Amino acid sequence: MDTFVTFTILGLVLGAVYAIAASGLVLTYSTSGIFNFAHGAQAMLGAFFYWQLRYGWNLPAPIALLLALGVLGPLMGLALYFLIMRGLRDTAEVTKIVVTVSIMLGMLFLSQWFWHPEEPRTLRMFFGDDAKFSLLGATVHVHEVICLVAAIAIAVGLRLLFTRTRMGATMRGVVDDPDLLRLNGHNPERIAGFSWALSSMLAVLAGILVTPISGGTLEANLLTLLVIDAFAAAMFGRLRSIPRTFVGAIVLGLAGTYLLGYGPSTWTWTSNLRVSLPMIALFVVLIVLPQDRLRGAAVRTRERYHVPSVRKAVTWGAALVVIVYLIRLLMVESAITTLTIGMCFAIVALSLTVLTGYAGEMNLAPLSFGAVATIVVYHFGISGSGLAQRLTIVGVLLGVLVAALVGGLVALPALRLRGLYLALATMAFGVFLSNMVLRDTTEHELFGVKFSLFTGGSLVIPPLQIGPLDLGNETTFLMTATVLFAILGVAVVALRNSGYGRRLAAMKDSPAASAMLGQNLVKLKLSVFMISAGIAGLGGILMSSAMGAVSGDSFTIIISLSLLMLTVVAGIGYVSGALFGGVMAGVGFSIIMVSFTNLAKAQPELEGLYLLLGNIAAVSPALIGIGVGHNPSGSVHQVIEGYRKLRDAKPVLIGGAAFVAVLYLLALTGVLGNWWFASLTIVTVFALPVVGEMLMPTAVLGAEEVARRRTTPPELVGIDEPYTQEGRDCLDRELGLPSVPVVPATSASPSSPAQATTGSGSESRSETESVKELTVNAVS
Structure with missing residues (x-):
């Protein structure tokens, strides 16, 4: 009886914290139509800020709590809405998701900037660990009672706010019809800003309350993912109902603690299942709950992509191979593998171009399919022993096939999902795979055969060998990965220009209209999911082989979200966007940060400046992702449009190419450092359209546009x-x-x-x- 009461109380407390966090999600979605993936990061940042006030600066607990909840929380919510969120109107669902994901990543890097992750920090319970009493034989802490009372009060208060007050009615009307709300004398922006401020305050409260219960140690990634578990509770209420959200949170909390307390002792994976339970519940809830009907009209957004012809794709693919080879001549041996890993990430990103850029379907966990393929080739695709071990082509094909089949299995129950619901379903799969499969290091026995999925917590993947082609050589591996990306890129462009690709585009624009024209949406979704998962599986195998050894941390949901963010920033509808996003996610920003760290060591007198620049470089991907709302088509689209105007300005193009060629020769002969060569080349590429407009305005803009600009308004x-x-x-x-x-x-x-x-x-x-x-x- 004592055990039952103990686990019941613990489950109720954990569910109460989930309810507080989930209520904030419901609040923002119901007033702005944006699902805030950064909600967990807000909770994490609030917990760190409270620790700094309470233990770092020794302020009294009431004052620290007041500053965290009354100042930081509301200001954070107001800043997010007025600076970022209200600019996301008329953008695709993937853009809204990527912006909030960018905020989440930015907050993670920001916390590591101010609070170094290697320094231990602990939050204690309110009134101390000794403030407790006995209830039915179980020990109950005052902190746990505070969690329960706060959750109930918040649930009742929000319910009354939404149903019994004029403010609640206007908050619900912000999403339904903001123009009608203005006609009635209300300011929709101010109401939505109030909702985001209140939601942020609830997130901070959840972070402060849950940290002592989960062990007290502050760790940015774990705390962010812990609050993400509240997504399942929010979806239980379909992002609308506070009472159902509260009930779902309590059920989740109780189920997790009961499983831990009463799971069979022979189950070696009980703890992993308990951690994965919220994601399992999220997936099931998404499948079971009724979905919105198909919209009959196409949704017009600000994203615009230009698909090149197959001939142009072949030309650019060949140019990519040549450019990478020329860059290889400038690189030291240790840097070749780094660039190879970036090219492998680009292949994984290419799966997002097919799935999201062309078909409009969502996948927040592309690296999870790479993990599946890696596990398959580790168990069934390695020949030889010791240093002579090599991957076999049969094993690689088997891994790609299994990844495609798993993609089909994941997509099969999720075929009826669209937009945000589909994104959450794939995220649930990715987190479940990380918690259940990639943590499974114990040995199992099935039908007399002993095995372990992720042996020893680290898998050693040797290079591939096909006849005389041995990827054990770094240059051969780099060029093979580049050629594979070029071939897959041309195939993706050919797919988009085919009848199948046009059907995918029609499904993306209007599923209802596509279905009325006789298209089988089930087959389209299933096939494109399998194609995308297969490409991600191939990229994951090559990435693992390039690294040599991979652990579960190599395929976390945070890395997948970073890859998605950078691909969208570059232009998810372009093959070149996948190239840029993959290379930058794999190696780009890490190289920049390492460079600043090395400069700080080499020049101690400027150490502070270089470390500051390194931290800015760490946060810069998130800052770039936040800005995608202003340019939803991506930076590649912007560059392409700039170079389209230079078609009649041949001298500018020739001059730019000659300048880059001179830079390359100087770098090849050692006169110019590689860092300066890369920096000047990037500046030249992005500045050339502007320079062309200044030097040859008539050829670039046209006579009419020049005359219009010169005429005084x-x-x-x-x-x-x-x-x-x-x-x-x-x-x-x-x-x-x-x-x-x-x-x-x-x-x-x-x-x-x-x-x-x-x-x-x-x-x-x-x-x-x-x-x-x-x-x-x-x-x-």
């Missing part, structure tokens, strides 16, 4: 420049007045009928000028 005539005939004619056109030709005066008084007519015309014109000047003065 009508409202500035007479202000920025004096009145001229051209200015007067411009005002005539803008005001809709008839243009009157200028007739020079020949005498003071008319002496003939013709002169009399001219005189009346001049008189009429002076009246027109008077009217015009009055109009200009009025406008001014």
Whole structure:
């Protein structure tokens, strides 16, 4: 009985914290239509801030709590909404997800910047660990009672707010019809900002309450993922109902503790299952709950992608292979493997281009399919022993096939899901795989066969060998990965230009219209999921082989989200976007941070500056991801549009190419360092369209656009420049007045009928000028 009461109380307390966190998610989604993936990171940041106030600066607990909940929480929510979230209107679901994911990653890096992860920090319970009493034979801490009371009070308060107050009605109306809300005298922006402030305060409260219960140690990644478990409770209430959210959170808390307390002792994976239980519940809830009906009209967003022809794709693929080989000539041996890993990440990112960029389907865990393929090749695709071990082509194909089948199995129950629900389902799969499979290091026995899935917690993956082609050589591995990416990129472009690709695009624009035209959406979704999972599996195998040995941390959901974020930032609808996103996620920013660290060691007098720049570089991917709301088509799209304008400015293109060639020769001969070569080349690539517009404006912009830019706007005539005939004619056109030709005066008084007519015309014109000047003065 004592055991039952103990686990029941622990489950109720854990469920109460889930309820507090989930209530904040419901609050923001119901008022802005944005699911905040950064909710857990807000909780983490609030817990660290409270620790700093309470234990770092020794402030009294009430004051520290007041500052954390009353100042940091609301300010964080207001800043997020007014600076970022309200600019996400008319963007695709993937853009909204990526922005909140970027905020989450930014907060993680920010916490590691201010609070070094190697320094231990502990939060103690309110009133201390000794503040406890006995209830039915079980020990109950005062902190746990506070959690329960706070959760109940918040649930009741939010329920009354939504159903019994005018503010609650306006909060629900922000998403339903903000224009109608304005007509009734309300400010939708202010109401949504209030909701985000309240939600952020609830997230901070959840982080402060849950940390002592989960062990007290502050660790950024664990605390962020712990609050992510509240996603299942929020979805139990379908992001609308506070009571159902509260019930779902309590059920989750009780189920987890009962499983830990009463699971069979022979189950070696009980603890892993308990950690995975919220994600299992999230997946089941998403499948069971009724979904919204298909929309009959296409959803117009601001994303625009230009798909190249297959011929152009082949040309650019060949150019990529040549460029990588030329870069290889500049690199030291130790850097070749680093670039190879980046190319393997690019292959994984290519799976997102097919699935999300072309078909509009979501996958937040692409590296999980790479993990599946890696496990398969480790057990069934290695030949030889010792240093002579090599991957076999049969094993690689088997791993890709199994990854594709697993992708189909994951997609099969999720076929009825769309948008956010599908994204959460794939995220649940990724977290479940990390917690259940990648942590399974114990030995099992099935039908007399002993095995372990993730043997020893680390898998050693040797390089691939196909006849004379041995990827044990670093240069051979790099060029093979590059050629594979080029081939897959051309195949992806050919797929998009085929009838199958056009069906995918139609499904992305309007599933209902696509179904009405006779398309089988089930087959389309299932097939594109399997294709995407197969590509991700191939990239995962090559990545694991390039690393040599991988652990469960190599495939975490955080890395998958980072890869998705950078691919969307680059342009998820482009093969080149996958290339940029994959390389930057795999090695790009880590190289930059290591470079600043080495510079700090080499120049101690500037150590502070270099460490600051390194921390800024660590946060920069998140800052770039946050800005994707202003450019949802991606940076590649922006660069492509800039170079499209240079088609008639051949001297600028030739000059830019010659300048890069000179830089390369200087770097090849050792005159210019590789760091300076890379920096100057990147600046040249991005600055060339601007330089072309400055040097050859007519060729780049066109004569009409140049004339338009040089013409003073009508409202500035007479202000920025004096009145001229051209200015007067411009005002005539803008005001809709008839243009009157200028007739020079020949005498003071008319002496003939013709002169009399001219005189009346001049008189009429002076009246027109008077009217015009009055109009200009009025406008001014």
